[in-house]
Every structure is written in C-alpha cells, then in structure tokens.
Amino acid sequence: MKQMKTLGFMTLLLAMSSLFCACNDDETAPITLKDREDTTIQLIYPSMDDTGYGFPLQGGDGNYAAKSSDEKVVTAKMISSIDLQLKVVGLGETTVTITDQSKNSLILHIIVDYQTENFVVRIHDIRIKGEGLTGEEEKSIQEEYIKTIPVKVGGGYQFIFTDRANNKGKAVIYLNEFGKEGKETTFEIVEVDNKFFPESFKRGYEILIDDEKRVFNLGRYISLTRLNVPVALMEDITEKVKKEYPKTEGVCTFQVVTNK
Incomplete structure (x- = not known):
C-alpha cells in the first residue's frame, strides 16, 4: 500500500513538472x-x-x-x-x-x-449562332472575325483598380507577350447580359482600345475536348458581323485565360 502511494505521488510530480515546462515554453516561444x-x-x-x-x-x-x-x-x-x-x-x-x-x-x-487582376491568353476561339447562315458563311465569319481579338496567344491583360470605389482604373494590354511592351489605356467594370451565350458571366471589362470602347466579359469556356471548364474573356461582336452577314444571330469571340 505504501509503495502504491509513493508511485501515485511520483506520477503527480511528473504531471506538475510537465505542465510547468509547457507553460514556460509558451512564454518563451517566439x-x-x-x-x-x-x-x-x-x-x-x-x-x-x-x-x-x-x-x-x-x-x-x-x-x-x-x-x-x-x-x-x-x-x-x-x-x-x-x-x-x-x-x-x-x-x-x-x-x-x-x-x-x-x-x-x-x-x-x-x-x-x-487591387490588380492579371490574365494571360492561352486559346483563341469564336462561336457563331445563326440558322440561316450557310456553311461557307460560317467559315468566312470564323476566319475573318477571330482576327479581331486584339491580343495574341501568350499576351494578356492587366487591370489595375486605381479607382477601386468606382470599379475602374488603368489597363495594360500586352499584345504579344504578357509583361513585355504593354500598351496603357483605361477600363471600367460594367454589367453584361449576353442572351445568346448563357456561359457568360455578368462581370465585364469595358476597355478603351484605339479610341473604341470594347467589352470583354468573363465566362466559362465549354469544350468537348476538355474535361475542365476554364475561364475566358468573351466579346459579343454580333452587331459588327450582322452588317456583313444579316442572318447572324450571335457571334462571340473567346480568349481562354489563366491568372498570372
């Protein structure tokens, strides 16, 4: 019985010693x-x-x-x-x-x-809707209007919110390679409602490019050959295309982007 009491007392001492060391470690930790x-x-x-x-x-x-x-x-x-x-x-x-x-x-x-948002362009694409268009017309639209995308693959956009309260600021467009020889302009966040392309988000970047206001809105890039669904900057160019191809219902360019 005496031996059991001694063991219990030793156990209590060890526990108190461990507790003291733990407290001391906390106080001296950086x-x-x-x-x-x-x-x-x-x-x-x-x-x-x-x-x-x-x-x-x-x-x-x-x-x-x-x-x-x-x-x-x-x-x-x-x-x-x-x-x-x-x-x-x-x-x-x-x-x-x-x-x-x-x-x-x-x-x-x-x-x-x-606040800064950086996008690097990885893929160019174009989507066309118009039941009255011939196959040849669709091919012509594809070849002609995909060239209206201002930035080459490997280039990109930088949006700097110098006026964060009003969702606008300075944009830098890298026409050929992101980070090199940027072209400065202005941008503003606008709301976009694209009825022809439901994959489009509401958030759009209205950018002044060569004295023309162009809107690129974020959206999902859905492809049959890709398992993941990347993000793209989309531009609705339907009204431009209709001037040459009146039967066009909707045309949108896609710049598949990744964050830098």
Missing part, C-alpha cells in the same frame, strides 16, 4: 502570426472601410506592442491582448515591429498596392 508563417503581408489600397485588417498573434510573453515604421503607408496597433490591427493609409512598403516586455520581437514586411 512571437509569430497565428495560423500564418509568411511575414510578408500584401494589402490593397484604398481600403473600402475603416475596420482595417486583423492578425492574431501568439508566443512571447503576451504583452504586445506594435509600431509601423511609416504611418503614411500603414498604421498598426493592438486592439486586444492578441489581435493586431493594420490600417491602410497610402501606397508603398513599410515594416511593422511587434515587441513584448521580454524583448521578443517580430518584424512584418507590409506591401500596399492597388
């Missing part, structure tokens, strides 16, 4: 972002509300303080015992340093830029 390893944070300018961005912290002794090295880019403060709040002020890069009373520290690299 300061990190919770559920995030990357210390480079990209934020979008301008912010659409005043709530800022929240990042929970862990490690250290828990007595955190935060400071931004450039408050013209981002401000930083603790809004609870573990929650860091970053507020976007302007474009640029800065660092935010989190410290505690035990002299532990964490440095975050903050990049603030405009």
